Every structure is written in C-alpha cells, then in structure tokens.
Amino acid sequence: MKIALVSEHASPLAVAGGVDTGGQNIYVAHVARQLHRAGHQVDVFTRRDRALLPPVSHMDGVRVIHVPAGPPMQLPKERLLAHMPQFARFLVDFCRSEPQRYDVIHANFFMSGLAALAVKDALRVPLVMTFHALGRVRRLHQGANDGFPDERFAIEEELVRRADCLIAECPADEADLLEHYRADPSRIAVIACGFDPGEFSPVDRLQARRRVGWPADAFCVLQLGRLVERKGIDNVVRGVAELHARHGVKATLYVVGGDADTPNEIATPEIARLRGIARQCGIEPHVTFVGRRERAQLRDFYSAADVFVTTPWYEPFGITPVEAMACATPVIGADVGGIRHTVRHGETGWLVPPRDPHALAERLLAVHADPELARTMGEAGRARVEAHFTWRQIGLELEDVYAQLAGATLGTREGTGEAAQGRVRRAIG
Numbered sequence: 038m039k040i041a042l043v044s045e046h047a048s049p050l051a052v053a054g055g056v057d058t059g060g061q062n063i064y065v066a067h068v069a070r071q072l073h074r075a076g077h078q079v080d081v082f083t084r085r086d087r088a089l090l091p092p093v094s095h096m097d098g099v100r101v102i103h104v105p106a107g108p109p110m111q112l113p114k115e116r117l118l119a120h121m122p123q124f125a126r127f128l129v130d131f132c133r134s135e136p137q138r139y140d141v142i143h144a145n146f147f148m149s150g151l152a153a154l155a156v157k158d159a160l161r162v163p164l165v166m167t168f169h170a171l172g173r174v175r176r177l178h179q180g181a182n183d184g185f186p187d188e189r190f191a192i193e194e195e196l197v198r199r200a201d202c203l204i205a206e207c208p209a210d211e212a213d214l215l216e217h218y219r220a221d222p223s224r225i226a227v228i229a230c231g232f233d234p235g236e237f238s239p240v241d242r243l244q245a246r247r248r249v250g251w252p253a254d255a256f257c258v259l260q261l262g263r264l265v266e267r268k269g270i271d272n273v274v275r276g277v278a279e280l281h282a283r284h285g286v287k288a289t290l291y292v293v294g295g296d297a298d299t300p301n302e303i304a305t306p307e308i309a310r311l312r313g314i315a316r317q318c319g320i321e322p323h324v325t326f327v328g329r330r331e332r333a334q335l336r337d338f339y340s341a342a343d344v345f346v347t348t349p350w351y352e353p354f355g356i357t358p359v360e361a362m363a364c365a366t367p368v369i370g371a372d373v374g375g376i377r378h379t380v381r382h383g384e385t386g387w388l389v390p391p392r393d394p395h396a397l398a399e400r401l402l403a404v405h406a407d408p409e410l411a412r413t414m415g416e417a418g419r420a421r422v423e424a425h426f427t428w429r430q431i432g433l434e435l436e437d438v439y440a441q442l443a444g445a446t447l448g449t450r451e452g453t454g455e456a457a458q459g460r461v462r463r464a465i466g
Contacts, residue, residue: 038140038443039078041132041156042069043149045124046114048083050094050101059263060356061169064230065145069099071432078137082128082149084120086111102131115184117148125152129159138162140443143204143435145169147189150196157199163442165435166200168193170353171210173217178350179267194218201442204228204435206354207375226438229378230354231428236332237363239419240340248337256286256405259342259366261293261335262357264307269348269371269391271314276346276397278318284402290320293327293338300326339364343411344404350391352376359426362386362418367411369400379426385418 042065049066065081072079081096085103087110094101104127107120132139143165144153150166157164172189197203197218205211205227214220243253251257260273270292277290295305302309308326315324330338339345345361346369354375358368362379368386370376382388387403389396404411 038439039135039137040072040080040439041139041142041153041162042079042081042145043083043128043142043153044081044145045084045104045106045121045149045152046117046146048086048101049081049096049099050083060230060354061145063356064167064169066096067231067233067428068143068432068435070097071428072436073098075432075436077436080139082131082152084117084124085109104128113184114146114148118186118188121148121151124148125155128152129155132156132160132162141165141439143167143439144196144200147172147193147196150200151192154196154199163201163439164199165202165204165438165442166196167204167206168196168210168214168353169206171213171217174213174351174353182266200224202226202438204438206230207378209374209377210353226434228431228434228438229375229426230356230359231426231431232356232359232363232422233428234363234423237336237339237360239365239415240337242340245337245341249334249341251289251291251341256288257342258288258290258401259293259338259345259361260290260347261338261345261361262347264292264294264296264305264311266307266310267350269350270307270311272348272392272394272397273346274311274314274320274324275318275394276348276401277323278315278320279394279398280401280405281320281323283398286402286405288323288401288405290324291327291338291342292324293330293335295326295329298328298330300328335360336364339366342366343408344369344386344401346397346401347371347376348389348391348393348397349373349376355379358386359422362415362422365412365415365419367404367414368418369397369404379422381417381421384414385421386414 044065047061051062069079069081080100082102084106090103104124106124139162141163142153142156144150145167146169156162172193176183197220203225205225277288280286280288297304315321339361345366348371352374358370358379361368368380370380371391372388380386387400
C-alpha cells in the first residue's frame with residue numbers, strides 16, 4: 038500500500054521533550070518505520086518549521102515532506118489553525134500529482150485531520166484519524182488556560198462523524214470519544230502506542246548510573262517527558278518533599294526534559310515554576326533538572342532510576358510509562374487515561390490519584406522499603422510491554438485497518454490471527 042501520515046505540528050524528525058514535541062512525534066516516527074519495514078510506501082507530511090529545511094527529508098526509507106504553511110519557523114501549536122487551509126491545499130495538490138494514488142491517509146491531531154479531510158473529499162482516499170488529545174477533554178482539565186479556540190470542537194465533531202476509522206489509543210480514549218463526541222462505536226479501533234525493544238531494554242543499574250552521573254547508593258526518582266503544567270510534575274516534587282518530611286527518606290528527584298539540552302528557565306519556563314515549588318518545600322537541593330536528552334540516552338535514565346513517576350492531570354495514552362517498564366523499572370502513575378491501561382496496579386507498579394502528593398509519597402515509601410518488590414514489579418512491567426506494546430505489534434494492527442479500508446489483501450503473518458483481524462473488522466464496520 039501507499040500510505041500518507043499527516044502530523045502538522047509533530048515532525049517525526051524532531052527531538053522529543055519540548056513543549057510541543059513528545060508522544061505524537063514518537064508515534065508518527067515509529068509507525069512510519071514499521072509500515073516501511075512491512076513493505077509499504079510511506080510518506081509523512083509535517084509543517085515546515087525551519088527556513089533551511091529541504092522540501093523532502095528521508096528517514097529510514099520514509100519520505101518526510103515539509104509542507105509550506107505559515108512562516109518557516111517554530112510556532113506554538115495553538116497558533117497553527119490559521120495556516121491549515123494552506124497546508125490542506127498543498128496536501129491535495131501533492132497527493133494529486135503523485136504517479137501512484139494513496140491507498141489511505143492517517144491524520145494525527147485535529148488540525149492534521151482538517152487538512153486530510155480535503156484529500157478525502159477531493160481524491161476519495163479513506164481517512165483514519167488519531168486525535169492524540171481531544172479538545173473537550175483538554176478544556177475540562179485546563180479551563181481558561183487552554184489556548185485553542187472553541188472552533189476546535191466543531192472540527193473534531195466533523196472528523197468523528199466523517200473519518201472512516203477512529204483510532205482510540207486506550208479504552209479511556211474510546212470512552213471519551215463516545216461520551217463527548219457521540220462517536221459511532223462500530224468505527225472505533227482501540228490500538229495503543231508502543232516501544233521499540235531495540236531502543237529500550239534493561240541496563241545494569243550501577244552501569245547506567247555511572248553513565249548518567251548519578252550516585253550509586255541514592256534513592257533516585259525519575260520524571261521524564263514534556264515539561265508543561267498539565268503533566269503534574271509539581272505533584273511529584275511535593276510527593277518527594279513529603280517522603281523527606283514525613284518518612285525521613287532522602288530521595289533525589291531527576292527531571293529529564295525541556296526545550297534545551299542544558300536546563301534553561303527562559304527556554305522552558307516550567308523549570309522556574311518547579312524550582313520555586315521545590316524551594317518552598319525545602320527540597321531544592323534534592324531536585325535536579327537534567328535538560329533534554331536524545332532518545333539513545335533515555336534507556337540509561339530509565340534503568341538508573343529506582344522508580345519512574347508520572348502523575349499528569351489527564352493523559353490520552355502516555356508513552357513514557359511503557360518505556361520505563363521496558364527497562365524493568367517500576368512505575369507509579371496517575372490513575373488516568375492510558376496510564377490506567379498500561380500500568381497494572383500492584384503488579385507492574387501503582388496507580389495514584391493525580392494531584393495527591395500524600396498518596397504518591399506512600400507509594401514511593403513502599404518502593405524504598407522493599408527493593409525486592411520493586412525488582413519484581415519491574416520485571417512484570419517488562420514482560421507486560423513486551424507482550425502487548427511493541428511498535429511492531431501496533432504497526433501490524435494499523436496495517437490491518439488500512440488494508441481493510443483500502444480493500445487490500447495481506448498475506449498471513451506471524452502475530453495476526455483470525456481473532457485479532459476480526460476485532461479490527463468489527464471496529465471499523
């Protein structure tokens with residue numbers, strides 16, 4: 038098949054960890070690679086956000102087309118909607134000019150979906166839609182701090198109504214589509230995000246700590262990902278502070294992420310806010326901001342930690358808990374969204390309420406008090422993600438959806454039994 042992936046603000050070539058670079062960038066990059074490895078021709082369309090970018094880049098056999106839409110500079114995603122008509126015109130013209138037509142177009146995020154609808158209408162290409170975040174859910178949690186206009190809701194409603202298949206990343210995402218957008222359940226396929234075993238696997242803890250520069254005998258808590266308020270990192274700071282004050286455990290919190298390799302409060306304002314909270318809680322010396330790190334380095338950080346913590350207000354999926362479990366590190370996660378789906382409470386880690394530092398401190402204490410339990414949980418997490426959350430498996434499931442919409446026939450492959458194919462058929466009707 039010939040497949041178009043559209044990801045207007047999240048380029049598969051970007052370094053993850055910034056305000057607008059995270060799970061969606063990783064998702065698009067790995068899905069594209071897996072589909073290419075399966076023998077398909079894959080193009081990714083993303084907005085040209087730097088003047089020196091070529092019209093087309095290449096990524097492991099995948100073409101990445103840099104779409105001229107708006108000024109060739111980085112802009113917050115909340116400011117991109119006005120440039121989507123230009124993006125859509127380019128997308129239609131490009132698809133129309135290709136010698137071979139696209140069999141399916143898979144849009145990621147609502148603005149990509151808006152542009153992809155133009156291709157569906159003009160060229161009758163089946164549309165697959167992954168929202169990665171839903172506007173109504175975001176507004177419920179962020180209120181006046183939500184920078185997107187209300188127009189987003191109507192766009193998402195149209196996409197829910199007209200897309201040929203909606204990809205929900207977890208059962209909670211599916212429930213949100215049904216509750217807030219009245220989606221047709223027969224056109225929803227639940228397909229998770231994943232990890233690459235070649236990228237994430239356990240490293241000896243002492244070896245990992247030597248490489249990242251952490252002390253060998255400290256109790257180390259890791260928070261890794263985008264540094265934005267909704268990720269609830271302030272809750273992690275307060276939880277570690279309570280661990281110090283109430284239980285006398287001198288943990289060190291390492292925060293990996295941001296818009297610069299060196300922690301920079303100007304480039305990443307959230308760092309300044311979090312440092313202020315750490316200061317107020319009396320644990321500023323025990324909170325270290327590491328800065329952004331390349332993907333190749335993250336395995337060492339996950340493996341070096343005694344526990345990985347992520348307590349966002351809401352989370353459509355959450356790739357970092359899966360990556361941590363792949364490195365055999367126990368996870369304490371907020372009992373929300375996709376984290377509720379990936380982390381098995383009491384088995385691979387624990388689920389805690391968001392914005393509850395007391396509950397978090399109690400679970401951190403449990404990890405500290407029982408290293409053998411922590412090790413067992415880490416191994417259980419590794420087994421779980423290797424069985425259910427590899428990018429290869431996700432690629433196969435998406436491939437089945439695309440093939441059915443495009444009317445293609447795929448040969449029998451390892452890992453795609455009749456039951457799995459039947460689930461996808463029922464999901465997309």
